[in-house]
Amino acid sequence: MGLFPESIFSDIREGRAVLVTGAGVSSQATNRFGRPVIGTAQIAKLVAEASDLPYDGEDVKDVFEAIGNSLGSAKYKKIFEDNFTKTSPSDALVEAFSVPWRRVYTFNVDDTIENIPRKRLSQKLKFYNALGDRRVEWKGYSECQVVHLHGCALNSEVGFIFSSTEYADASAKNPAWYSQLGEDFIDYTVIFVGTTLKEHILFQSVRAALTKDAVPGRSFCITPDTLSEIQSRSLQNRGIVHIKAKLEEFSSEITHRFPGGLLPRDIESNGAAAQISQKSRFTEADVEALRAIFPITKKDINKRFPASVQDMSKVL
Structure with missing residues (x-):
């Protein structure tokens, strides 16, 4: 067996794969000035300096906690626009969208996915901000729902999830799109790329979606990080297998398996995933x-x- 299990690509072909991207996916992207998209440590420094606060390497959560509600002002909006809008996605991210996904989520606030050239896409993308947009019914593989779970720099007035208070508020409200991700985690194969999955809201949503008889689907965490045995077992106990690899390696394998890409009609003609998703909409009582x-x-x-x-x- 190669670096990636064969089942991942079978699930993609059958329309059972959900993609979730984290900060590592944007590391090779560039901002509007042609510079690399910054990470959380750099955004923490910029925001602290804009607030005239001395920055000494504090965690981004602590910085945003210190800023509080003033984050919505024009100077902070400019920081997010300069660093996270009009970005250019990496070739690897573009390649990842040459196949259809059941749904896509991102923890990132940048617009790299929005800026994937249309001619390189397998599906039409429809974007949602989990902090402001209502949950919408899935319409089929020709359209892919892309959900910004922590907010998006394109509409910064809605807010973000960075500070501990923002995490706590979101956790208490359990946004509808997080609930959808929790359900997808049960029903489909979720492939996390570029994130170490320190997402309490996600697993709270998974627990809420689990019924007495439900069993989580197969899920994978693709990241170049070396995990400790405890970290690895923690993921395994949640039904997630860690694969030590980069997005570039995963996208390269997608291109190798599906040269020329994969179209929605290739999945719909198979019919397996459509039947499964349709079946999941009805209870036994509904069927009767x-x-x-x-x-x-x-x-x-x-x-x-x-x-x-x-x-x-x-x-x-």
Whole structure:
């Protein structure tokens, strides 16, 4: 077996794969000035300096906690616009979108996914901000829902999830799109790329989605980080297998497995994933009720109620 399990690519081909991206995915992208997209430590420093606070390497959560509600002012908005909008995605990220995904989530606030050239996309992308947009029903593989879980620099007025207070507030509210991710974690194969998964809200949503008989789907965490045995076992106990690899390696394997990309019709013609997703929408009680439904036409009424056809017709 190679670096990646064969099942990952079978799930992609069958439309059962959900992609979740983290900060590592943006490390090779560039901002509007052609410089690398900055990480959390650099954004913490910029925000602290803009607030006239001495920065001594504090965690980004602590910095945003210190700033509080003033983060919505124009000077902070400019920091996010300069560093996280009009970005250019890496080739590896572009390649990852040459195949259809059941759904895509990102913990990043940049617009790298928004700026993937349309001609390089397998699907039409529809974007949502989990902090402000309502959950929308899935419409099929021709359109891919891309959800910014922690906010997006393109609409910074909605806010972000950076500080401990923001995490706590989001955890208490359990945003609808986080609930959707929790359900996807149960129903599909979720592939996390470029994140070490220190996401309490995610696993709270997973616990909420788990019923007594539910079993999480197969999930993978692709990151070049070396995990300790405790970290690795922690992921395993959540149904997640760690694969020590970079996005570039994963995208390269996607290109190798699907030269020329994969189109939504290739999945829809298979029909397996569509049947599964359709089945998951109905409970057993729903199915029983649907079996009792039959079409009613005027001919049926004539046959079933010959003595009162005219009256029934008036009712209809």
